[in-house]
Amino acid sequence: MRERIWALLPLLLLLPPPLRGGPPDSPRPELEPEPGPLQPYDLLYASGVAAYYSGDYELAVRDLEGALRSHRRLRQVRARCARHCAARRPLAPPGAGPGAELPFFRAVLERARCYRSCQTQRLGGPVSRHQVSEDVRSDFQRRVPYNYLQRAYIKLNQLEKAVEAGHTFFMANPEHMEMQQNIENYRTMAGVKESQLVDREARPHLESYSAGVKHYEADDFELAIKYFEQALREYFNEDTECRVLCEGPQRFEEYDYLRYKAGLYETIAVGEYAKALECAKAYLLLHPDDEDVLDNVAYYESLLDDSIDPASIEAREDLAMFVKRHKLESELIKSAAEGLGFSYTEPNYWIRYGGRQDENRVPSGVNVEGAEVHGLSVGKKTSPKIDRDLKEGGPLIYENITFVYNSEQLNGTQRVLLDNVLSEDQCRELHSVASGIMIVGDGYRGKTSPHTPNEKFEGATVLKALKFGYEGRVPLKSARLFYDISEKARKIVESYFMLNSTLYFSYTHMVCRTALSGQQDKRNDLSHPIHADNCLLDPEANECWKEPPAYTFRDYSALLYMNDDFEGGEFIFTEMDAKTVTASIKPKCGRMISFSSGGENPHGVKAVTKGQRCAVALWFTLDPIYRELERIKADEVIAILDQEQRGKHELNINPKDEL
Numbered sequence: 219m220r221e222r223i224w225a226l227l228p229l230l231l232l233l234p235p236p237l238r239g240g241p242p243d244s245p246r247p248e249l250e251p252e253p254g255p256l257q258p259y260d261l262l263y264a265s266g267v268a269a270y271y272s273g274d275y276e277l278a279v280r281d282l283e284g285a286l287r288s289h290r291r292l293r294q295v296r297a298r299c300a301r302h303c304a305a306r307r308p309l310a311p312p313g314a315g316p317g318a319e320l321p322f323f324r325a326v327l328e329r330a331r332c333y334r335s336c337q338t339q340r341l342g343g344p345v346s347r348h349q350v351s352e353d354v355r356s357d358f359q360r361r362v363p364y365n366y367l368q369r370a371y372i373k374l375n376q377l378e379k380a381v382e383a384g385h386t387f388f389m390a391n392p393e394h395m396e397m398q399q400n401i402e403n404y405r406t407m408a409g410v411k412e413s414q415l416v417d418r419e420a421r422p423h424l425e426s427y428s429a430g431v432k433h434y435e436a437d438d439f440e441l442a443i444k445y446f447e448q449a450l451r452e453y454f455n456e457d458t459e460c461r462v463l464c465e466g467p468q469r470f471e472e473y474d475y476l477r478y479k480a481g482l483y484e485t486i487a488v489g490e491y492a493k494a495l496e497c498a499k500a501y502l503l504l505h506p507d508d509e510d511v512l513d514n515v516a517y518y519e520s521l522l523d524d525s526i527d528p529a530s531i532e533a534r535e536d537l538a539m540f541v542k543r544h545k546l547e548s549e550l551i552k553s554a555a556e557g558l559g560f561s562y563t564e565p566n567y568w569i570r571y572g573g574r575q576d577e578n579r580v581p582s583g584v585n586v587e588g589a590e591v592h593g594l595s596v597g598k599k600t601s602p603k604i605d606r607d608l609k610e611g612g613p614l615i616y617e618n619i620t621f622v623y624n625s626e627q628l629n630g631t632q633r634v635l636l637d638n639v640l641s642e643d644q645c646r647e648l649h650s651v652a653s654g655i656m657i658v659g660d661g662y663r664g665k666t667s668p669h670t671p672n673e674k675f676e677g678a679t680v681l682k683a684l685k686f687g688y689e690g691r692v693p694l695k696s697a698r699l700f701y702d703i704s705e706k707a708r709k710i711v712e713s714y715f716m717l718n719s720t721l722y723f724s725y726t727h728m729v730c731r732t733a734l735s736g737q738q739d740k741r742n743d744l745s746h747p748i749h750a751d752n753c754l755l756d757p758e759a760n761e762c763w764k765e766p767p768a769y770t771f772r773d774y775s776a777l778l779y780m781n782d783d784f785e786g787g788e789f790i791f792t793e794m795d796a797k798t799v800t801a802s803i804k805p806k807c808g809r810m811i812s813f814s815s816g817g818e819n820p821h822g823v824k825a826v827t828k829g830q831r832c833a834v835a836l837w838f839t840l841d842p843i844y845r846e847l848e849r850i851k852a853d854e855v856i857a858i859l860d861q862e863q864r865g866k867h868e869l870n871i872n873p874k875d876e877l
Contacts, residue, residue: 255342256295259288260350263357267366275370282363282370289358292341292348297459299336303329356843361390361419365397365847377404378414385415391847423452454536491521492531499533503541608632609716615709622809629800630791632774632814634714637806640703645780645807648703651696652678652728652780652832655686669746672737673826677729680704681848684855698859700728700834701852707776707836711812715774717840723849724772724839730832731823733784738827745787746823748796751775751815751837757796762817769837771844775819776812776836779805784829792820805831 266281307329309322337345357363364387371380381404388397404410430445495518498511505511519528532538610625610632620637628635640648659665660677668675680701687697704726712721731745749755752772753762764770777789782805789811791801802824803811813819815837839845 256291256348257284257288258347258350259285259292259358260354262288263354263363266363270366270370275373278370279367279374282367286363293459295337295340299333299340302336303332307332359390360843360847361387362847364418365391368397368400377410380404381410381414382416382418386418389417389419421452421456423449423456426452450536454540457540491518492526494518495522495528495531496534499531500537503533503537610634610714612713612716615713616706619710623801628791630813631818632715633791633801633819634812635803636710636810636812638808639707639710639778639810640780640808642807644699644703647696647699648728648780648834649832651683651692651700652676652730654692655683655697656728656730667734670743670825672734672741672743673745674732674734675729676732677727679728679848680726681852681855683728684852688855688859694859698856701856703778704834704836707778707810707812707834708838710810711774711776711836711838714812715814719840720842721774721838721840722842722844723846724769724837724844725835725846726837726849727835728832729835730830731787731826732830733786733826733828738825741825741827743825744822745825745831748790748792748820748822750817750820753817755794755796755817755820757794760794762794762820764816771839771841772815772837773840774812774838775815776810776838777805778808778810778834778836780807780832780834781830782806784831785827786824787826787831788824790822790824792822794820796820796822805833 262281262285266278266285269275269281270278307325309325309329334345341348364383368380368384368387371377371383381401384397384400384404388401391397401415426445426449430442430449433439433445434442495515498515498518501511502508502515522528522531608631614621614636616639618638622635622637623633625631625633655678656676657678658674658676659668660679660682666674683692683697683700684694686692687694704723708721708723748757750762750768752768752770753764754768755762787805789803789805790799791813792799794817803809813821
């Protein structure tokens with residue numbers, strides 16, 4: 219076994235990177251190094267955040283922008299040093315005989331020493347200064363610094379920079395409802411044009427790909443080919459850089475950046491059938507059973523000159539090398555797994571539209587709507603079965619809560635209905651605070667009637683409630699109640715469904731929908747159409763596709779009702795046909811319905827025909843990377859308030875004496 223791994227490892231390390239197709243590309247510009255040692259980006263980030271919360275927005279902008287520059291520079295230095303040392307310390311294949319592999323591993327160690335020395339010199343100090351925590355790494359991966367920047371630039375009245383920062387953050391966090399509304403407000407109220415929505419972290423290969431698609435659709439095939447080739451070069455550059463940074467494979471699910479099928483027809487248009495055949499054969503390396511492309515291969519071969527042997531035309535060398543490397547890596551993993559005594563089954567990495575299939579992906583920040591505008595059909599992936607043990611019936615952990623129905627009684631899977639989660643007094647208090655914090659269209663991109671023209675929608679988040687409470691615009695105690703009851707709901711869901719891992723908030727939203735007078739006669743629509751919470755419901759196919767723009771990371775949902783003095787508004791579960799109702803629930807104060815968020819639980823809301831229906835909507839995730847950012851900030855506000863309260867008690871101060 220050890221011999222097999224040693225035989226594969228040198229072969230993998232000696233394999234050259236994929237060749238870049240097309241003409242040479244201009245080198246990627248590097249940041250000008252600032253004088254002195256590079257400042258660690260985590261320290262700059264912490265300083266910027268602290269300055270933001272203290273109200274020093276100029277310092278916040280300076281340090282947050284500095285943190286982003288430092289982060290980019292660190293990646294550039296690491297990538298450049300890795301390329302430099304690979305060239306200076308080439309690896310030679312080991313020979314035969316005892317100890318023959320020692321020179322090979324000596325070269326590996328020399329390359330590692332070169333890499334560390336290069337980094338130390340270029341960074342102006344020890345490499346260890348730039349090691350950061352997983353939380354900071356996650357924040358930069360999710361582009362959280364841009365959220366702070368957007369707010370700081372607004373405070374400084376620098377709208378253009380605020381728009382850029384907000385859009386950059388939103389590209390990686392499309393589920394962030396507040397940022398959605400901010401972007402919409404910039405467009406409508408501030409007159410921001412589409413060209414001003416700049417993604418400062420845009421991937422070069424995706425931009426080139428988008429440009430190629432636009433030229434292709436305009437029948438400008440020469441330019442389309444140029445941009446598609448450039449996109450491939452840039453993708454392989456990204457892949458090489460990512461490998462040397464040891465951060466795993468690049469993942470860009472929403473774009474067809476390696477979909478050679480999409481680039482076949484441009485080459486046909488200018489009569490280059492041999493190149494079209496190369497592309498088709500390259501595509502088949504990823505999807506060998508694609509009948510359309512197999513037919514195209516036969517067609518292209520029939521169009522070749524008689525002097526050209528079709529068998530002599532092989533798949534493009536760049537992708538052939540890419541796939542060869544992937545197979546070697548896979549074989550190495552299998553061998554290592556065997557040696558460690560466990561089985562390894564390789565996932566289906568390449569789905570039909572060419573992206574990596576990875577359920578634990580990180581947000582890539584690619585605009586899915588943009589892909590649809592370009593007319594590219596994105597392949598569908600069915601909503602998988604829940605891959606965790608399905609349990610229910612755990613303790614409700616709070617007194618006075620009344621169990622009503624379980625999954626079986628609600629004719630479904632992972633469903634529960636509870637009463638008395640809120641008291642009558644709490645319902646009245648929440649309803650009162652709702653009138654003081656709700657904004658029309660909040661959470662719906664500013665749209666007053668997002669689901670039906672016959673109702674008005676208003677909403678508010680926990681952070682907004684706490685902010686209003688802190689400013690004295692609503693009672694702080696009532697704003698705190700919104701926070702507390704949502705946490706109570708989370709704990710109940712986590713306990714009842716007997717989850718083995720922590721349940722995190724993905725989004726928390728208080729929403730009221732009001733029937734519009736004069737528009738209720740002969741209504742036959744729904745207040746909220748039938749849908750699933752983490753996949754795209756396809757009633758005709760009887761499927762639910764777990765793909766963007768669905769919030770695929772959501773695992774559980776809950777609705778906590780605040781009132782019943784309205785007509786209509788029943789919550790309904792249906793079959794996947796979106797027609798067959800399996801359960802209907804009448805909202806009332808303190809009632810909570812909770813369920814798993816997948817295609818097993820399609821649901822909707824019947825029309826509210828009179829009055830106002832209010833509820834707290836909660837979505838949860840088991841993946842901490844998708845935690846609700848506003849909730850994290852709300853937790854910080856609560857911690858500050860609790861600390862202040864403890865301080866008052868310790869000093870024996872009556873809060874009324876302070877006024």
